[in-house]
Amino acid sequence: MKPICFYKKSNTTPVKVKRILQIISPFTLVIIIIIFIWNIITHGSIQHPGKSSYQTKCAQCHGDNGEGIRVLIPPLLHSDFAKNNFDSIPCWLKNGISHKIMVNGVEYEQPMYGLDMDEVQIANVMNYLSKELLDTNCEINSIEVKAKLINCN
């Protein structure tokens, strides 16, 4: 019986593919450098890994720069509430917030809905938030996020 094995020895790789790989491999480093430079050109700098999640998951309501919408949606930019409750953010992202909150002296009551994000996305977006919008040095990794998510109410 044939063994079930995902990573087979490369002797099954078609000759054509082998040939292409042989041609490309010396240029791997060059390709990586090109992608690197391309990133700098298109984004102005190396994009923070949490930025794209921020834009698809958070910016919809909180704005591209975290400015919020008047007294309807609270800002994330320099939000004292987010700073003081940084540890609660994983659970907010998972379950939302349905009670009134006070952000920078203003009361907000629009409910926030839970988002479909995994622990890596949450960690990335929280680190982006911390660095770019809250201006703090809080950092969190996906293992810590996972531990927090288990303890959400």
Next chain:
Amino acid sequence: MPVYGNKTVSPNGDSLDYTLPVFSYLDQDSNTVDVAAIQNKIFVAEFFFTSCPSICPKMQQQMLRFYEKYKDNSDVIILAFTIDPQRDSVGKLNTYAHKLKIETSKWHLLTGNKDSIYALAESFLVSAAEDADAPGGHIHSGNFVLVDAKQRLRGYYDGTNEESVTKLLDETDLLLQEK
């Protein structure tokens, strides 16, 4: 700029542009907004609901750009129809308007009979429907519809897209010149 909707032919053979049907709803200050209120006004229409978790905040953020630009121009108004009138009472819309810090005379948040609002959405050629599976229980188009002073549909813009709303601002200026 195009005129949307099917043309009809009058009894004496003239071709008539599609125009909106008459409607009458209550705004956030319990004022009646009907044909008289939109007489000779250019307006932009949107369909939303206050508890909408998905595209509405973004739409309102973009609509605020429109609001700020035409704040002092009495020829231009905004009509926002709730597609969740059971929950969005006049009082609820009033609170929402306060949170957006908008003036009623410029930006009417309208509520009324649900079936009538859904039928109105159809006459604006946009979609709105109840859907238990959708976030917030409703699905609707995020379109802004530009309507001229003769109640003809003149443009559709994606209310969640900044560039598209910039186009709306430009084309509203064009309509104002046309007026």
